[in-house]
Amino acid sequence: MATAAPISLTLSEASYVVDQSSAVINKAVDRGVIRATLQRRGKSKLRKLGPAEIRFLKLIGDLDRDLTPQGRRKLYQALRRLPTTTHRLALGPLELNLNDVDRQIQDRLRRLEAIRATVDPGTAEGDPVIRGTSVPVYVIAGLARGQTGEEILEDYPSLTREQVEVAIEYAKAYPKAGRPYPARSFKRMVGDLAEAGVWDVESDPEEAMTPRLMP
Numbered sequence: 513m514a515t516a517a518p519i520s521l522t523l524s525e526a527s528y529v530v531d532q533s534s535a536v537i538n539k540a541v542d543r544g545v546i547r548a549t550l551q552r553r554g555k556s557k558l559r560k561l562g563p564a565e566i567r568f569l570k571l572i573g574d575l576d577r578d579l580t581p582q583g584r585r586k587l588y589q590a591l592r593r594l595p596t597t598t599h600r601l602a603l604g605p606l607e608l609n610l611n612d613v614d615r616q617i618q619d620r621l622r623r624l625e626a627i628r629a630t631v632d633p634g635t636a637e638g639d640p641v642i643r644g645t646s647v648p649v650y651v652i653a654g655l656a657r658g659q660t661g662e663e664i665l666e667d668y669p670s671l672t673r674e675q676v677e678v679a680i681e682y683a684k685a686y687p688k689a690g691r692p693y694p695a696r697s698f699k700r701m702v703g704d705l706a707e708a709g710v711w712d713v714e715s716d717p718e719e720a721m722t723p724r725l726m727p
Contacts, residue, residue: 518563519562520551520562521560521566522558524687526565526566526569528620529570530570532573534687541559546565549561549562564594566617567613567614570616570617571591572587586604587603598610599614623681624685627678627681630643630678631649642675645671649683650692652664652671653679653680653683653688655694655696656680657692658696659696664676667697
């Protein structure tokens, strides 16, 4: 996998790059299927994955049903020994061409870089925002769980469709810790309540003003 800099991804970044759920990747690390290195960031430690792990996760998405646990271990160990610039892997009688896999990984890595460049990460006290705006990324990503892209653009007319997509993808690679933002904007939640008749009043003003005795 030819690249200018060594690959070192957090588990959530790896999830985005190989297009698998974070739960699957965390389970693979926790069960020792793949190895993660620990990197200190302040008082916390991040688990990071290298090129062999990323290649394995990308391959296993297609081959998992065809491999036994022993076969998965052999594949992973072979990938750990394989130079990143070599795109063919011999595994007994099986030979794998990694060119397509490596190209897909590189495409996703470039997309991840482009997403990061479109987002202002903010400070430790503030959420990241879409660059050039004051719109928090996680607010838009939260709305995407309950609204269409068209509805989000109606609520935030200053944004472009590309900026909305960037916010959604950024939140996948860098999920928000803690409680998620609402999946409906305040304006739409009010509209939903109005449609449900929550604030309906009596149609006859005199009837509405007439006291009613308790039974």
